[in-house]
Amino acid sequence: MRTAALLPWLLGLALALETSGSLEVRLEGRYARGTFALEPVYAGSLLASEAWGGGLVEAALYPRWNLATQTFDAGISKLELSFAGPGYALGAGASPEPTAVLRLLPVYPLAPPRPDHAPGLWGGWLEFYPDPFTRLRLALRRVQDRPLGLLRADGRLAGVDYQLAAVYGPEPAPAALGAGATARLGPWVVYGEGWRDLRAADPWRGGVGASRYLGDGLFTAEAAYSGGWQIAVAYGRQAGDDWAVDALARLNADGDGVRSAGAFLRLSRFGDEGDVLLGLGLGYDAAAGVVWLPSLATRVYF
Known part of the structure; x- marks a missing residue:
């Protein structure tokens, strides 16, 4: 579906509802092998909702326009x-x-995951709540131009939150069985998930993670296997009402060694008139080598 053609209608619907959002102007840089490129980007968020009785209309749009490449994404997360x-x-x-x-x-x-929002899938869903701790969800979505059926059960048993899922659709849509769980061990929250792809030659996917508060910030570490090994570590700290620091490091490897790696740091300054965000990333992959990724953005809210 061509989301750009829907944009005027989407904006009209959102503005007719109870609306909030933000507008961001961003400069994204890239320096690799002696070449520096700078791309101006307009990005935003538009959140709207209206409830009556048991009914609810929701819109969550994250439009993004890259001036350098003249590409536009309506960024539909929810409609x-x-x-x-x-x-x-x-x-x-x-x-x-x-x-x-x-x-x-x-x-x-x-x-495909997006860095700034969870992409919405078109379709419908039905949920049942047989008891206060259990949710059964049946959904029919459209993925990669194919219908996808999903059956999921979420619940809580003996202090452990669990999830069981089955997804199936004609190729190239996914077909897999999965399970996940989350529990608290002292100051740590530990969690994990596993999947068996019903079509892939290498069918197993899965990972584990843990998070806890360290000092005034939240520390998270994860390791996973998905066709190769991945490790990620993140730390975020709110320094008072005006400042925040977020850091992330990732490593992807397979039997031939490191495929890609990256480290990212973002400093955010919050003010009454808007926010300023300063970021610096350092990445590596076999094709591009070492890449520096600086960024500067200013954001206002409405």
Whole structure:
């Protein structure tokens, strides 16, 4: 579906509802092998909702326009009508279909992950709540121009949050069985997930992770296997009301050695008139070699 053609209608719908959002102007740099490129980007967010009785209309749009490449993405994360009744809920439109337990490493995503939002999938869903701790979800979505059916059970047992999932669609849509769990061990939250791809020659995917507060910040570490080994470590700290620091390091490897690696640092300054974000990334892969990724952005809210 060509989302750019839908943009005027989407904006009109969102503005007719209770709306909030942001507008961001960003300069994204790239320096590799003696060449520096700078790309100006306009990005934003538009969040809107309206409820009446058991009905709810929601819109979450994250448009992005790259001036250097003249590419535009409407960034539809949610555009959905839903209704909740006693013991059930149903909805139709576009919304994310989260199946992941890991937070940093996508082990088996249903749609290609985006850095700034979870992409919405078009279709519908139905949920049942047989007890206060259990949710059964049946969804029919469209992925890679193919229908995809999903059955998921979420619940809590003996202090452990669990998730069981089955997805199936005609190729190239996914077909897999998965399970995940999250538990608390002292100050740590530990979690993991595993998948068996029903079509791949290397069928197993999975990973484990743990997070806890260290000092005034949140520390997270994960390791996963998805056709190769991945490791990620992140730390985020809110320094008072005005400053925040976020750091992330990732490593991807296989039997031939390191495929790619990266480290990213972002400093955010919050103010009454808007935010300023300064970032610096250092990446490596076999094709591009070492790449520096500086960025500067300013953001205002409405």
